[in-house]
Each structure stands twice: as C-alpha cells, then as structure tokens.
Amino acid sequence: MTAHDPASTPDAGILPGDHLERLRTRVTGTVVLPGDPDWDDARRAWQLLADQHPAAVVYAATEQDVVATVATARKLGLSVAPQGTGHAATAIPSLRDTILLRTRALDTIEINPETERARVGAGAVWSQVVGAAAEHGLAAVAGMAPSVGVTGFTLGGGVGWLARSHGLAANSIRALDVVDAHGRSLHVDAARHADLFWAARGGVAPVVVTGLELQLYPIDEIVAGGLMWPLERAPEIAHAWRDWAQTLPDGVTSLVRVLRYPPIPEIPEFLRGRSFVAVEAAIQADADAADSLLQPLRALGPELDSVRPMSPADLASVHGDPDQPSPAYGESVVLSELTPDALEAFLDAALAPSSTSLLSIELRHLGGMLTPGRTGGGAVASIDGAGLVYSVGIVPFPEAQGPVRSAAAAVIERLAPYAADAVVKNFTDTPEAATALYGAAVERLRAVVAAWDPERVIRTGHPLD
Ligand SMILES: Cc1cc2nc3c(=O)[nH]c(=O)nc-3n(C[C@H](O)[C@H](O)[C@H](O)COP(=O)(O)OP(=O)(O)OC[C@H]3O[C@@H](n4cnc5c(N)ncnc54)[C@H](O)[C@@H]3O)c2cc1C
Missing domain, CATH: 3.40.462.20 (Vanillyl-alcohol Oxidase; Chain A, domain 3)
Structure with missing residues (x-):
C-alpha cells in the first residue's frame, strides 16, 4: 500500500464524490464537478483540440486552495494537473482520475525596478507581464503570443523575441513558489531545494507552481x-x-x-x-x-x-x-x-x-x-x-x-x-518521449521526480514515464 492509496487514509469509507463535494467548502475558488451546468466550460482548454475529462476542475483563488486540492487528491488517490491557460493541453496523455487545477486567477504581478525582477502569479499570461515591465523600461524573455501563460511557457523552456540575445526563458527564472506533492508550500531557488529548481527549468516540475520570480532586462525600445x-x-x-x-x-x-x-x-x-x-x-x-x-x-x-x-x-x-x-x-x-x-x-x-x-x-x-x-x-x-x-x-x-x-x-x-x-x-503538441525531450538530463530528472513525488500525484504534460 502506498501513501497515495486512498485506502490508507483515515476516512477511507467516504466516497470520492463526497470528498470532491467537500472540497467546495475548503476552497475559496470554485469547484466544478461532472454534471454541473458549467462542466463543459470548466474542462475546456485554450487549445480547443483537447477534450479534457478530469475527475473535477478546481479554479484556485489562493495558494491555500492549491494546498487543499493537493491534500484532497492524495486522500482520494487522485492526481492533480496544474493548468494555466491550457495552450499545451494536448500534451497531457489523460486526465483520468485527475483533478484539473486551474491557476488562471493567481495572476498578481509585482515589478521591482531596483532588482529588475518580476514576481508573477502562476496564472498570469504574457500580455499582463510585458505591459507592467515596460512601465519601468524593462523587458521580459516573453512568448511571442500574448495569450500564452508565463508558467507553462517558462517552465517549458520558452523561445521568444529575445531568444538569441537572452536565451531560453527558463534561464531567467530566479525563484519559484510551489506547493509540493505533499501539500507543503515552499520557496525554491538556487540555494533552497536546488534539485527541484534545476528540474523545473526546462525539465519537469513535480509540484504546483504558485508564483515565479523572473529576471527582467533594461530594454525600453x-x-x-x-x-x-x-x-x-x-x-x-x-x-x-x-x-x-x-x-x-x-x-x-x-x-x-x-x-x-x-x-x-x-x-x-x-x-x-x-x-x-x-x-x-x-x-x-x-x-x-x-x-x-x-x-x-x-x-x-x-x-x-x-x-x-x-x-x-x-x-x-x-x-x-x-x-x-x-x-x-x-x-x-x-x-x-x-x-x-x-x-x-x-x-x-x-x-x-x-x-x-x-x-x-x-x-x-x-x-x-x-x-x-x-x-x-x-x-x-x-x-x-x-x-x-x-x-x-x-x-x-x-x-x-x-x-x-x-x-x-x-x-x-x-x-x-x-x-x-x-x-x-x-x-511539441502531443506527448513526447522523455529521452527525446531531455536527453542526458533524463535520469537526473527521474531521480528528482522520485524524490519529490514518488506517488506521481502531480500530472504534467509530456510525462516522464
Ligand atoms: C498560439 C501559441 C503560440 C505559442 N508561441 C510560442 C512561442 O513563441 N515560444 C514558445 O516557446 N512556445 C510557444 N507556444 C507554446 C507554449 O509556450 C506552450 O504551449 C506552453 O506550455 C503554454 O503554457 P501555458 O501555461 O499557457 O499552458 P498550459 O497548458 O496551461 O500549461 C502547460 C503545462 O505547463 C505546466 N504548468 C502550467 N502551469 C503550471 C503550474 N502552475 N505548476 C506546475 N506546472 C504548470 C503543466 O505541465 C502544463 O501541462 C505557443 C503556443 C500557442 C498555442
């Protein structure tokens, strides 16, 4: 029996549907379940070719909502798939037994002109960030499309209009705020949880990111x-x-x-x-x-x-x-x-x-x-x-x-x-083999995922195995 096995939890007799119903009272955001009137809207991704069938959809309004969702998923033996916009929704093989966790409302943006850094909520899209940065004469290593989410783009590498001068967007991540697969809120950077920080940048993030700190660059025109x-x-x-x-x-x-x-x-x-x-x-x-x-x-x-x-x-x-x-x-x-x-x-x-x-x-x-x-x-x-x-x-x-x-x-x-x-x-719009995506990094990525999410609670696009 694994820790992710629902039968190992104290209230294992309660039906999954009841737990998911209870989640409605535990989050300040919205929980949508199959059969609810807005179910089809809730499961729709930006990428309209994706036909997503999760166990539930949670629109997180706060970091605490993310914690509650991960905790409930663990209790039920479900997975959690974080999704901002759903631009890359066809890269997730299946959302069976998975709570789709929509982060779009976590979109606070703070620009620090002194450090030339942005603190961005995980649900922000690029059009929100580039405008705020430009007010300070700064530019982000942003996507070419304004509707793309900062988190998916940046964790996935990120090739934009500053690519040849500033490299992949992932290289401009300075820190991440995350909720891990055990429901713990953590700050991750080069000094703290360095293995996770390494894996998340261009590789696999076996966590739910709630915020990113990004380096900006002094380009005003x-x-x-x-x-x-x-x-x-x-x-x-x-x-x-x-x-x-x-x-x-x-x-x-x-x-x-x-x-x-x-x-x-x-x-x-x-x-x-x-x-x-x-x-x-x-x-x-x-x-x-x-x-x-x-x-x-x-x-x-x-x-x-x-x-x-x-x-x-x-x-x-x-x-x-x-x-x-x-x-x-x-x-x-x-x-x-x-x-x-x-x-x-x-x-x-x-x-x-x-x-x-x-x-x-x-x-x-x-x-x-x-x-x-x-x-x-x-x-x-x-x-x-x-x-x-x-x-x-x-x-x-x-x-x-x-x-x-x-x-x-x-x-x-x-x-x-x-x-x-x-x-x-x-x-790469459809699930791709890990060896093709990550080359020599794949074994180290597997070790990081095994350490942080041994029961595979967090479900990402292009799964490692
Ligand atoms: C019209 C269009 C134009 C594009 N242009 C470019 C481009 O110029 N350059 C480029 O590099 N890419 C481009 N892309 C690809 C885009 O960067 C990827 O599809 C990216 O994954 C989208 O990120 P998202 O957050 O919007 O999507 P989502 O589908 O919401 O997220 C994608 C994946 O990111 C991860 N993720 C998202 N949020 C979280 C979170 N909070 N915590 C942990 N993991 C998370 C998950 O694995 C998720 O499946 C484009 C895509 C489209 C549709």
Whole structure:
C-alpha cells in the first residue's frame, strides 16, 4: 500500500464524490464537478483540440486552495494537473482520475525596478507581464503570443523575441513558489531545494507552481515587425533571409515563414485569402542602426512593411498569433544547420501542394544565447541546432484534422535529413518521449521526480514515464 492509496487514509469509507463535494467548502475558488451546468466550460482548454475529462476542475483563488486540492487528491488517490491557460493541453496523455487545477486567477504581478525582477502569479499570461515591465523600461524573455501563460511557457523552456540575445526563458527564472506533492508550500531557488529548481527549468516540475520570480532586462525600445511579399517570391526571399541571418549579431532574433490566410471574416481584409512569404524580426538597436541592418531585405521591395520602433510590450503583436482559444495542430523539427540545401528542403516542404492545409510554416533562427554552454543552469538550458521549424494548421471541424496532420507530418519528413538530435518541448503538441525531450538530463530528472513525488500525484504534460 502506498501513501497515495486512498485506502490508507483515515476516512477511507467516504466516497470520492463526497470528498470532491467537500472540497467546495475548503476552497475559496470554485469547484466544478461532472454534471454541473458549467462542466463543459470548466474542462475546456485554450487549445480547443483537447477534450479534457478530469475527475473535477478546481479554479484556485489562493495558494491555500492549491494546498487543499493537493491534500484532497492524495486522500482520494487522485492526481492533480496544474493548468494555466491550457495552450499545451494536448500534451497531457489523460486526465483520468485527475483533478484539473486551474491557476488562471493567481495572476498578481509585482515589478521591482531596483532588482529588475518580476514576481508573477502562476496564472498570469504574457500580455499582463510585458505591459507592467515596460512601465519601468524593462523587458521580459516573453512568448511571442500574448495569450500564452508565463508558467507553462517558462517552465517549458520558452523561445521568444529575445531568444538569441537572452536565451531560453527558463534561464531567467530566479525563484519559484510551489506547493509540493505533499501539500507543503515552499520557496525554491538556487540555494533552497536546488534539485527541484534545476528540474523545473526546462525539465519537469513535480509540484504546483504558485508564483515565479523572473529576471527582467533594461530594454525600453526595440525595432520589430514583419516584411511580407507575395508567396511566388518565397525562394528568393527565403534565401535572402538566410544570407542576412548569417551576418546578424545576437541582438537580432528573426524568422522566415510561409503564411496562407484562409478566406474567413476573422482575417483582416488585406490579408484574407492571400498567401505570403514573410520575414519577422526583433532588432535591439536604435532606429538608424536597425534601418541599416534591414536594408538588404527592404531592397527586395516588400509589399507590406510593419517594422518600426516599439515598446517591448508591443512585440506581442508581431507574430500575429490568435488571442482567443483556437483548434490548432502543429509539429516541429530542429535543423542542425541552415545551409542552402536545408533551406531548399524547407521551401520544398512549405510550397508542396499538401502544405496548403497549413496556416503557417516558419523557420526560426536559433544560435546566439540559445547555443549550448552559453547560459543556463536548469535541466534544459539551450537548443542544439541552427533553426526551428514549426508548421501549424487550424482544425475548425473534425474532418480537417486528417489533412492538417498529414501536411504537418510531411513537412517534418521532408526536413528529416537536416534534423538535429533535439526536440523543443514548447513546440511539441502531443506527448513526447522523455529521452527525446531531455536527453542526458533524463535520469537526473527521474531521480528528482522520485524524490519529490514518488506517488506521481502531480500530472504534467509530456510525462516522464
Ligand atoms: C498560439 C501559441 C503560440 C505559442 N508561441 C510560442 C512561442 O513563441 N515560444 C514558445 O516557446 N512556445 C510557444 N507556444 C507554446 C507554449 O509556450 C506552450 O504551449 C506552453 O506550455 C503554454 O503554457 P501555458 O501555461 O499557457 O499552458 P498550459 O497548458 O496551461 O500549461 C502547460 C503545462 O505547463 C505546466 N504548468 C502550467 N502551469 C503550471 C503550474 N502552475 N505548476 C506546475 N506546472 C504548470 C503543466 O505541465 C502544463 O501541462 C505557443 C503556443 C500557442 C498555442
């Protein structure tokens, strides 16, 4: 009998449903159970392709709610799956016998301009944090999409517009407040519970995070935006981007992408139903220096040019990600090199007839501070590759799923000869093997999870085993 076995608890005769009912009186937040009128809303994730069927949903309003939820789960032999937004909900294999713990209401944000750090509640999303930081002339290593949760993004690594200059977002975590699998509230940093601090950064967090302390950086303006050309010019533009990218300092993070906008009213009229090749970039330089840098691309006469000086808070608009829950399926591959041949393969894949089912096929420039050995300290602190390809399609109705999945898989297959031995967790939408995600760190991660959560009370995306 394990400590996680419900029969080992004093009130083992009480039915699980009664315990879950009692949880309603123990938390200040809301408990929603199957059969409740708002059950379908409660179990819905931001990622609309996820069909979540937990034992209960708890909307935590306080840290004490998290403690009560973990304690109840232990008593019942259930697991707890912490979830902020549910962007990565399809990476959790199953929520059977699991309480889905929604942390979205834990969204306090405090910026300390002296230490240049942010203390952020686990439920905050990036749009909330970047605005608060920008008021002090500071920038976070944030996600490209404003609706993505700070916690999932950062624990998962985190590749944003400051990636080449400041590395993975996980490397900017300075401390975590957590509730562990035994219901204890702990402060975790490089000195306290250092093994957990290591594991949580890019690896596995066998705890519920309630707050994060993040390093911010003194950047009050950045030059960023997109240049777009009609899709017919994709080969010329993509090769020009590759040549350009080879010359860039670490202060420039950029990507090239093929975009096919569907003819739907949600898309602005000037883009609706059209296809483009685009270069997007964030340049840490003054406006004149950025103009000089961009000259080789602007000389190619983009049809649309939105690159301009902006607050780092406005970076969230550059990539054009949806701000509302969406049904999207994507796959990724890391390229070991950005040679002309690798770029030809990218173009082949992106321009193939099957790729018309995809909304976007992008190639992000890696290197800089993402390079192994340049920064870090957590379980996954770098990406060993030159480029990251992510292709994604919208699945507005179930029949669209097949074509989108096979188109995304075809892109990966075409790029296989150039694939690096690396998988980036945040760009892996379905459960992936631990060895592929964590490489050499996997055994140490298993030891940390065994020490902190031997009964596997905490359920995360991409489980270790
Ligand atoms: C539109 C879109 C754009 C994206 N853009 C980028 C990008 O530019 N760069 C990038 O790196 N990624 C990007 N992602 C991927 C995104 O970073 C991951 O999906 C990330 O996990 C989302 O975090 P979340 O908290 O919003 O999601 P959630 O699904 O709520 O959480 C994801 C996982 O994080 C863990 N977690 C969340 N909260 C807690 C907690 N309180 N305690 C312990 N563990 C927790 C859990 O394992 C959970 O399953 C994008 C995703 C989408 C849908």
